[in-house]
Amino acid sequence: MRGYGFHRVGGPEQQGVVDVAEPDPSAGELLVEVRAAGVNPGDWRVRNGSYGVAGPAVLGREVAGTVLALGEGVTGFDVGDEVFGGCPGMLGGWAPRALVTASFTAHRPDGVTPEQAAVLPVxxxxxxxxxxxxxxxxxxxxxxxxxxxxxxxxxxxxxxxxxxxxxxxxxxxxxxxxxxxxxxxxxxxxxxxxxxxxxxxxxxxxxxxxxxxxxxxxxxxxxxxxxxxxxxxxxxxxxLGGRDVTRDRSTAVLASLAGLVADGSLDPLVRVVLPLDDAGEALGLVEGGHVTGKVVLVP
CATH class of the missing domain: 3.40.50.720 (NAD(P)-binding Rossmann-like Domain)
Structure with missing residues (x-):
């Protein structure tokens, strides 16, 4: 399978198409056909080595898509469901198919587009x-x-x-x-x-x-x-006496956020939607820090 990621740790010159094995869901994971994937500052930080990933690897921390297969022990989801969630290890979303962590995945409600849902987890x-x-x-x-x-x-x-x-x-x-x-x-x-x-x-x-x-x-x-x-x-x-945010990466949080989008209380502000082939351009927009709103990739 061809995805977009990086070949080794470094700058944008290390980005490009990456050939990887077809993903297979392990226990607690879902395999989805990706309909939209979010782009975040964490993606370029993975590429530059901040998270200890050596590469080659497919980038992408969050996706929305259609369930293709369930890993062992996964309940509450069925093949064909429209879902959105976070990718294991902050990797793998910029590809036609990706894994998501079942405990950090929720059903995508009617009225919330794949592009909107894909940018909620991070x-x-x-x-x-x-x-x-x-x-x-x-x-x-x-x-x-x-x-x-x-x-x-x-x-x-x-x-x-x-x-x-x-x-x-x-x-x-x-x-x-x-x-x-x-x-x-x-x-x-x-x-x-x-x-x-x-x-x-x-x-x-x-x-x-x-x-x-x-x-x-x-x-x-x-x-x-x-x-x-x-x-x-x-x-x-x-x-300075401060601290990090304690993340609650749970289905309940995602479902709550999606509900706010559905009723109009929260606008994810998706401003740029690009095809997966233009993932380098999308990451450049985010890394440059000048884009207002969210950037989304669609295979």
């Missing part, structure tokens, strides 16, 4: 789990550092639905969208802490960092101890 799932971790009461103020990205956009929507005020740092090009979603946007760069204080005069009650580095250092002093989280720079977050 970004929206992380946003959901963070909100459960930080557990702020209605009326509290949440700071999202990098609110215009793949995790930030669903996070703003989910936080607003919980009654939170949201202040989000973002590039000016993304301010209009964040305002439309109910957040107060502020620009990066010199003076950002003053702009955050002006947007949140009563202080910030919790924060999720999606940028890392100096941007994380800058906001750390604005947040009460124990309420700073980062998925972009976990070592620095720990140094």
């Amino acid at each position: 970004a929206a799932g992380t946003a959901h789990d963070f909100l459960n971790d930080v557990d702020l009461p209605s009326g509290a103020t949440l700071l999202v550092n990098g609110a215009g990205g793949g995790v930030g956009i669903p996070l703003v929507q989910l936080a607003r639905a919980r009654g939170l005020r949201v202040v989000g740092t973002a590039s000016p090009a993304k301010h209009a969208l964040l305002t439309e979603l109910g957040a107060t946007p502020v620009s990066y760069g010199d003076g950002v802490t003053d702009r955050i204080r002006a947007a949140a005069p009563h202080g910030v009650d919790g924060a999720l960092d999606l940028v890392g580095g100096d941007a994380l250092r800058t906001i750390a002093g604005l947040v009460p101890r124990g309420t700073l989280f980062s998925i972009a720079d976990k070592p620095l977050a720990a140094e």
